[in-house]
Amino acid sequence: MTEMKSYWWRRIAGSLLVLFVVLILNFFLFRLMPGDPVATMLDPRFSPEAKAELSKLYGLDKPLSFQFLLYLKQMITFNFGYSFLTGRTVWEELATRLPNTITLLGSALLLSAFLGTWLGIQAALKRGKWIEKIVLWSGAVSFSFPSFFVQLLLLLIFAYAIPLFPLRGSVSVPPPIGFWAQLTDHIWHLILPVGSLVLLGFGGWALYVRNLMVKVLSEDFILMGEARGLPEKHIVWNHAFRTLLPPLLTIFLLSLPGIISGAVITETVFSLHGVGRFLLEAITGQDYPSAGASFYLLALLTIFCNLAADLLYGIVDPRVRFERRGR
Amino acid sequence: MMSLFRRWSFLLLLFIAVLSILAPFSLSVSPNQEVAPPFSTPLWLKRNLPPTMKITLSENILKKNIAWPYNPPTQIHLSGEITLSVPSALVLETPTQKFVLHHLTVGKNTFDIDGRDLSFKQRLNFSPFAQIPSELFSEKGEYIFRVEPDFSAPPEMRGTITFDIKGGRWGLLGTDQRGRDIFSLFIAGIRVSLIVGISATLLASLLGLFFGLISGYAGGWTDTIIMRGVDILLSIPILPILMVLAAYWGKGLWQLVLILSLFSWMGTARTVRAMTLSLRDSSYIEGLRGLGAPTFYILWRHLLPETLPLLLANIALGVPGAILAEAGISFLGLSDPRIISWGRMLHEAHSFGAFTRGAWWMLLPPGLGITLLCLIFLDLGKFLEEQIDPQLKGALKQ
Amino acid sequence: MIQIIDLSITYITPSKSVFAVNNASLSIPKGEIIGLVGESGSGKSSLLMAIPRLLPSNTEVSGAILLDDLDILSLKKDTLNTIRWKEIALIPQGAMNSFTPVLTIGKHIEEVLTFHMELPPHAIKQRCERVMKEAGLDASYLNRYPHELSGGQKQRAAIATALACNPTFLLADEPTTALDVITQREIVETLATLTKEKDMGLLFVTHDLPLAAQICDKIAVMHEGEIVEKGSPEEIVKNPHHEHTKQLVKALLHLEGEEI
Numbered sequence: 006m007t008e009m010k011s012y013w014w015r016r017i018a019g020s021l022l023v024l025f026v027v028l029i030l031n032f033f034l035f036r037l038m039p040g041d042p043v044a045t046m047l048d049p050r051f052s053p054e055a056k057a058e059l060s061k062l063y064g065l066d067k068p069l070s071f072q073f074l075l076y077l078k079q080m081i082t083f084n085f086g087y088s089f090l091t092g093r094t095v096w097e098e099l100a101t102r103l104p105n106t107i108t109l110l111g112s113a114l115l116l117s118a119f120l121g122t123w124l125g126i127q128a129a130l131k132r133g134k135w136i137e138k139i140v141l142w143s144g145a146v147s148f149s150f151p152s153f154f155v156q157l158l159l160l161l162i163f164a165y166a167i168p169l170f171p172l173r174g175s176v177s178v179p180p181p182i183g184f185w186a187q188l189t190d191h192i193w194h195l196i197l198p199v200g201s202l203v204l205l206g207f208g209g210w211a212l213y214v215r216n217l218m219v220k221v222l223s224e225d226f227i228l229m230g231e232a233r234g235l236p237e238k239h240i241v242w243n244h245a246f247r248t249l250l251p252p253l254l255t256i257f258l259l260s261l262p263g264i265i266s267g268a269v270i271t272e273t274v275f276s277l278h279g280v281g282r283f284l285l286e287a288i289t290g291q292d293y294p295s296a297g298a299s300f301y302l303l304a305l306l307t308i309f310c311n312l313a314a315d316l317l318y319g320i321v322d323p324r325v326r327f328e329r330r331g332r
Numbered sequence: 333m334m335s336l337f338r339r340w341s342f343l344l345l346l347f348i349a350v351l352s353i354l355a356p357f358s359l360s361v362s363p364n365q366e367v368a369p370p371f372s373t374p375l376w377l378k379r380n381l382p383p384t385m386k387i388t389l390s391e392n393i394l395k396k397n398i399a400w401p402y403n404p405p406t407q408i409h410l411s412g413e414i415t416l417s418v419p420s421a422l423v424l425e426t427p428t429q430k431f432v433l434h435h436l437t438v439g440k441n442t443f444d445i446d447g448r449d450l451s452f453k454q455r456l457n458f459s460p461f462a463q464i465p466s467e468l469f470s471e472k473g474e475y476i477f478r479v480e481p482d483f484s485a486p487p488e489m490r491g492t493i494t495f496d497i498k499g500g501r502w503g504l505l506g507t508d509q510r511g512r513d514i515f516s517l518f519i520a521g522i523r524v525s526l527i528v529g530i531s532a533t534l535l536a537s538l539l540g541l542f543f544g545l546i547s548g549y550a551g552g553w554t555d556t557i558i559m560r561g562v563d564i565l566l567s568i569p570i571l572p573i574l575m576v577l578a579a580y581w582g583k584g585l586w587q588l589v590l591i592l593s594l595f596s597w598m599g600t601a602r603t604v605r606a607m608t609l610s611l612r613d614s615s616y617i618e619g620l621r622g623l624g625a626p627t628f629y630i631l632w633r634h635l636l637p638e639t640l641p642l643l644l645a646n647i648a649l650g651v652p653g654a655i656l657a658e659a660g661i662s663f664l665g666l667s668d669p670r671i672i673s674w675g676r677m678l679h680e681a682h683s684f685g686a687f688t689r690g691a692w693w694m695l696l697p698p699g700l701g702i703t704l705l706c707l708i709f710l711d712l713g714k715f716l717e718e719q720i721d722p723q724l725k726g727a728l729k730q
Numbered sequence: 731m732i733q734i735i736d737l738s739i740t741y742i743t744p745s746k747s748v749f750a751v752n753n754a755s756l757s758i759p760k761g762e763i764i765g766l767v768g769e770s771g772s773g774k775s776s777l778l779m780a781i782p783r784l785l786p787s788n789t790e791v792s793g794a795i796l797l798d799d800l801d802i803l804s805l806k807k808d809t810l811n812t813i814r815w816k817e818i819a820l821i822p823q824g825a826m827n828s829f830t831p832v833l834t835i836g837k838h839i840e841e842v843l844t845f846h847m848e849l850p851p852h853a854i855k856q857r858c859e860r861v862m863k864e865a866g867l868d869a870s871y872l873n874r875y876p877h878e879l880s881g882g883q884k885q886r887a888a889i890a891t892a893l894a895c896n897p898t899f900l901l902a903d904e905p906t907t908a909l910d911v912i913t914q915r916e917i918v919e920t921l922a923t924l925t926k927e928k929d930m931g932l933l934f935v936t937h938d939l940p941l942a943a944q945i946c947d948k949i950a951v952m953h954e955g956e957i958v959e960k961g962s963p964e965e966i967v968k969n970p971h972h973e974h975t976k977q978l979v980k981a982l983l984h985l986e987g988e989e990i
Contacts, residue, residue, distance in 0.1 A: 020567075149703050149707045150699075151699060152660075153660070161692055226830045229820070233845075235845055248832050265569045270660060300572050
C-alpha cells in the first residue's frame with residue numbers, strides 16, 4: 006500500500022501549494038484595489054478614533070509582510086472580521102448561508118449525476134433507440150443555454166404564470182412552525198432551483214457517460230465476460246460500469262467547482278440565502294471583508310473537491326497509483 | 333471549404349454579424365432612447381391594447397382618421413409649432429362626441445400639452461381627477477383628428493402638430509422597464525456578445541498555444557512550472573474571480589476580455605502540450621534537430637502548423653464559454669450599465685421585475701440570442717473537428 | 731465432441747457483405763488437439779468465435795455447430811450461458827485485454843465459479859489456487875491487477891480462468907501472439923499437457939504452422955474462408971496437397987532448412 010500513501014502525500018502537497026497561492030492571490034486582490042487600501046479593511050463610516058484602533062488591530066501600520074502573516078493566521082482560523090453591511094461577524098453571516106449553498110449544490114449534483122449516468126448507460130445499451138437520441142441531443146444543446154435564462158423562464162412559467170412555486174427566497178416569510186413543516190417548506194423552495202440545475206446538467210452527464218460506456222462496451226474484456234457465460238446485467242454493472250467508475254467519480258468531483266459558479270447565479274435568480282449571493286452582495290456593496298471571506302471559502306471548496314477527486318481516483322483506479330513523476 | 337459555406341451555422345453567423353454592423357445605420361433611433369411606455373407588449377400580442385402611436389398634422393394635411401378598436405390609451409400629449417392663416421380649433425371627433433382640444437389663433441402657435449395638465453382638464457370640463465385618455469377614447473370606432481377653422485374659410489398651415497398617444501403595445505418585441513425598444517436593444521446587443529466572445533477566446537487560445545508549445549517542447553522544469561501554474565489556475569473558481577476582477581478592476585469591455593482570457597487558456601495549453609509532446613519525439617522533428625535547426629524555427633515552421641487545425645476547433649468550441657461568461661457577469665450586474673449586452677438586458681429584466689409584470693418578451697429575445705450564438709459556434713466547432721480528424725491521424729503517424 | 735458442419739459466416743456492412751467462412755466442416759473430439767492454421771484473414775478466428783456464438787451482431791451464420799447432440803446455434807441465450815465456460819472455455823488472443831482492468835485476477839476466477847458452480851467460499855478459494863498452479867502461476871497473483879502482469883503471465887492467468895469450471899473443450903485463439911518465442915513454447919506446452927491430463931478437446935488456432943505441428947493431433951489448413959486440407963502434422967508437412975498448404979510448408983522448410 007505504500008505506493009498509495011506516496012500518491013496521497015503528493016496530491017495533498019500539491020493542494021497545499023495551490024491553497025497557498027490562492028491565499029496570496031486573495032490577500033493582494035483586495036488590497037490592490039484602486040483607491041485607499043485602508044478602505045478595504047475599515048468601514049469608511051467609522052469614526053477616526055475607531056479607525057485608529059482597528060488599524061492597530063489589523064496591523065495596518067505595520068509592514069506588509071507582518072500584515073500578510075496576520076492575514077494567514079486569520080484565514081486559517083476562519084476569523085474574517087466584521088461585515089460592513091450588517092455589522093455582524095462575517096463568519097456568522099457565512100455560517101447561516103453555507104448549509105443552504107451546500108444543500109443546493111449537493112442535491113443538484115447528485116441528482117444530475119444519477120439521472121445522467123442512468124440515462125447515459127441506457128443510451129449506450131439501446132443504441133439507435135429514442136433514448137439515445139434524447140441523450141445525444143440534450144447533451145449537445147444543454148451547454149448552450151445560459152443557466153440564468155432557463156431559470157428565469159422556469160420562474161416565469163411555474164411561479165408566475167402557474168403559481169406552483171415561490172418566486173423567491175430559501176424559506177417562506179414567516180417560516181412555518183414545526184420540524185416537518187419547515188423541512189417541507191425548505192424543499193418546496195428548493196424544487197425550482199435544484200430542478201433547473203438538474204435540467205441544465207443531466208444532458209452533459211448523460212452524453213459523457215454514454216460515450217464512455219459505448220467505448221467500454223466495445224472492449225475485449227466485455228466480450229470475454231460474455232464468453233464466460235455471465236449474465237448481461239452482471240457484465241454491464243460489475244464490469245462495464247465498474248470500469249467507468251474512476252473517470253465518472255473524478256468528473257463528479259471535478260464538476261463541483263463549475264457548479265459553484267452555478268450557485269452564484271442560481272442563488273441570485275431565486276434570491277436564495279446562500280454564500281454565492283452573499284458574495285455578489287458583498288462585491289456590489291463594497292463589503293470587502295465579506296467579499297474576501299466568501300471568495301476564500303469558495304476557493305477552499307474548489308481545492309478540496311479537486312483533492313478529493315484525485316484521492317478517490319487513486320482508490321478506485323489501481324493503475325493510477327503507479328504513475329511516475331513527470332507524466 | 334465549400335461545405336463550410338453551406339453550413340447553416342456559418343450562414344446564420346454571417347447574417348447576424350452583418351446585421352450588427354448595419355444596425356446603427358438602419359435604426360432610426362438610438363437604442364437607449366425611450367420610445368414608448370415601459371413594459372409595452374409587442375404589437376402582435378394583446379390586440380385590445382392600443383399601440384403607441386404618433387399622429388401628425390402638417391402643411392396641407394389637416395385631417396387624419398384614426399381607427400380605434402382598442403381600450404383607452406395610458407397617456408396623451410399634444411404639441412405643435414405652426415403658423416395658421418385663420419383662427420381654428422384642434423378637434424378630436426369620437427364616434428359620438430366632439431372635443432375641442434386647443435384653440436389656435438392666426439399666426440404663430442406654439443403649444444405643448446400633456447394629458448395630465450390640470451388646465452387642460454378644466455378646459456375640457458373634466459374634474460381634476462379625471463383620466464383624460466380614458467375620457468377621450470372611451471369608445472371603440474373611427475376617430476377624426478383635425479384642424480377645424482372657426483369659419484368656413486379653409487385654413488392654411490405651416491409647421492406640424494403632433495398628437496402622441498401612448499398605448500400598451502410597441503414594436504416587434506415591446507419595450508423594457510425604461511421604455512426602450514427591445515428589438516433595437518437586441519440588435520445592438522449582438523456586438524458585445526460577438527466581440528467579447530471571439531476576442532476573449534482568440535486571446536486565450538494564443539496564450540494557450542504559447543504556453544502549450546513551450547511546455548511540451550522544452551520539457552523539464554519549464555514544463556513542470558507551467559503545468560503547476562495551470563493546475564493552480566484551474567483550482568480557482570472561475571465565476572467568483574471574474575466577479576471580483578470585473579467589479580473592481582474596471583467594468584469596461586476590454587478589461588472583461590482580458591480577464592476572461594486570463595482564466596480560460598489552460599485547456600488549450602494542455603491539448604497543445606499533449607500534441608507537442610507526441611510530435612516532438614517523431615522522427616522528422618528529430619531529424620530537424622539533428623540538422624541543427626534552431627528551436628524557434630522548429631516551433632514556428634513545423635510544430636505550429638500542425639497544431640493550427642486543432643487550435644481553430646478549440647477556438648470555435650471555446651467561444652460559447654466566453655459568451656456565457658460575459659453574459660453571466662452582465663447578468664449579475666457587474667458590467668458597464670452603458671453598454672448594451674444581452675446579459676445586461678436579462679439583468680434588468682430580473683432586477684426591475686419583468687416577470688412580476690409578466691413581460692416575458694424582455695426575457696426571451698436576449699436569452700434565445702445567447703443560446704443561438706452558442707449553438708452556432710458549437711456547430712462550427714464540430715465542423716472543424718470533423719475536418720481535423722483525418723489530418724490529426726496523419727500528423728501523429730509520423 | 732464438437733462438430734462443425736457446413737459453417738458459413740458472412741459479415742454484413744452497410745456497403746457490402748463479406749464472407750469470412752465458406753462451408754467449413756471440422757470435428758473436435760474430446761481428448762484431441764486440433765490445429766486450425768491459416769494466414770490473417772483466412773477466417774480461422776471467425777470460425778473459432780462462432781462456436782460459443784461470440785461473433786458480432788452484424789454477422790450471418792448458417793450451418794450447424796453440434797456439441798454432442800446439442801445444436802449450439804439454435805440454443806436460447808440462457809441455455810447458451812450455461813454451456814459457455816462450463817463446457818466450452820475460451821482462451822483469447824495474446825494481445826487482447828481479456829481481463830477487466832479494475833478487478834483482480836482472483837475476482838475474475840471467483841466470478842465464474844460463483845455463476846457456474848455452487849461452491850462454498852473456502853472451496854472457491856481452494857479452486858482458485860489450484861487452477862493457478864495448474865496454469866503455472868503462483869497463487870499470489872490472484873490478488874494482482876491485470877496491468878501488473880506480463881504478457882506471458884496474463885496468458886497463464888487466462889488459462890487458469892478457463893480451467894476453473896472444468897470445461898470439456900478449450901478454444902485457444904492465437905494464444906501466443908505478441909509473446910516472445912520462449913514464452914510461446916512454454917504456454918503451448920502447458921496447454922498441451924493440461925489438455926491431455928484432463929482429457930479435454932482443444933481447438934488451437936494459429937498462423938504458426940510449426941507451433942501447431944508441435945502439439946496437434948490433427949491440423950486443418952484454412953485459406954480464404956475455406957478449409958483446404960486436413961491431416962496429421964506429418965501428412966501436412968510431408969505431403970501437402972493443396973496449393974496453399976504447399977506454400978505454407980515451403981516457407982516453413984525455407985526457414986528450418988530441412989524437413990522436421
